[in-house]
Amino acid sequence: MKNVINTEFNTAEFPEPTMISVNGITLEVFEAGQQNAGKPIVLCHGFPEHAFSWRHQLPALVEAGYHVIVPNQRGYGNSSSPTEVTDYDIEHLTGDLVALLDHFGYEKATFIGHDWGANVVWGLAQLHPNRVNKIINLALPYQERGEKPWIEFMEEIFGEDFYFVHFNRKPGVADAILDENASRFLRNLYRKNLPAAAPEPGMLMINLARAGKPVGEPLMNDSEQAVFTSAFEISGFTGSINWYRNLDRNWHLLAEVDPIIPHPALMIYGDRDSIPKSERLADFVPNVDVASLDCGHWIQQELPEETNQTILKWLESQKA
Template sequence: MTGSGRHDGAMTNEFPEPEILSVNGVELEVFEAGQHNAGRPIVLCHGWPEHAYSWRHQVPALVAAGYHVIVPNQRGYGRSSRPADVTAYDIGNLSGDLVGLLDHYGYSDATFVGHDWGAFVVWGLTLLHPDRVNRVINLSLPYQERGEKPWIELMEEVLGGDFYFVHFNRQPGVADAVLDGNTSRFLRNLYRRNVPPAPPEPISLATAEPAPGEPLMSDEELAVFIAAFEESGFTGGINWYRNLDRNWHRLAGVDPIIHQPTLMIYGDRDAVRPSERLADFVPNVEVVSLDCGHWIQQEKPEETNQAILKWLDQQ
């Protein structure tokens, strides 16, 4: 990959070398820093279609603040395992991987940080394994209320069959092939800042002419993502979407309240909108909004670091 810094030198911003760990029946590619801060673990969970490297700006700041920083490529990504079975990517397995990471390092609990789909996993982890999470920091995706209908079923009714969440579920393999065949163009078009507000259409981005807005990262940084997905493909990550209704059923009967202290960071221009009922389900929440789009920690790294470190200091 190029995800490792050993092969192409693309890892920058003091990003650590990876190691492969066996946890929860799979292998995870994990980037770890600040071992000298043992006892203060913080786990950073990427979204879709991302990579552990999306946290490159946060790792050195958190290490300097005294944290043992653990950044996995979650299953389906990078050089982590990519099981063939779609159900291997449900919230039980994804959260189980994170519990396995804590067990590997000998921690009873940790602070978990998630962006986008990583936030969904952190919310789910906190519901399913509340004793393993001491604090929650999530970016972009607020807590998703479990309504009366499974999520994909509801989206199909409200947003139609072409909405990409629904498309990923109802037309298996189609989006995967389009994205795999246009990896560089897709990621280059997707990772942009100052983009006019519009509903996300990742499948269209894979074949579009240059997208609006400005590049989010340097060519060297983008090369890390491109090389990683050229090696792994997109199916593993898309399989997370294919478990949304399964997750809805899995979370039935679970206490729906997040009791841990929580920081929620929104981007003012993110297509993912804030939740009006966040405090109903996350009563111990503090909310911060930054002037950016969806890729919060990469668009506004310093502001994100300041918000996280200030909040952690207050806990």
């Protein structure tokens, strides 16, 4: 990048990716701090994001002595996007992370997840507890497995237009609209300091893809935004949306799995996020610490310095 004014992050400073074959697919992996081999930390992005969403955390974690591994998970960026919907269930998504550890020769790592990435990290700790050292999750707390499959439950509570439900009940509809309006959708989605407003009728993601004017303030500058937009213009949104289409399948896959996660964990909330905080988190994650930051959903991008300080302070406390 040349002659960029007021750039918060120079996109040229992000590591070049390596394509790595794992678990029957190929992942686009960004890596930094190889000199810190032996102290792995894996960063897992959410929807509809990219490894680049961790750009502010990489240098801080490397400086703190970690080997930082940041995959574009399946369905994202230049990573594989299988056509079968069931190839995006929790067993496949966590299997990719286990295979990534195997590739680097690590028995276990500390995992940091945001949004859907957090959901995968919680699942990883349940399905492969011996591969997880510590957990730091942002935005999405542990999701309790209730008596009804998640989409069925959400449909009863929130109705058919709730985007989780819509993705499942009307396959292909949202995908096509988001693909057609990728730049506008992401521009309207990646905002901060949103004004308080009643939810609009209709399906949230489709509304964002069609809205002529964004609300709030832009989350990132144009060069940063372009990284996300160009990635989704190439990959499309179906692979990432397929994660949602496995929620009920995941509910069944986790039926016999121990719901308690004993690992040391840090849960970071955004106080202005629409995702509610969990009142029962410690019931399922007994060794959890909780932090809240004054921001919305895109925590590590909205408040990068505060996020880094919170993460590093907690990691340091775990050494004591």
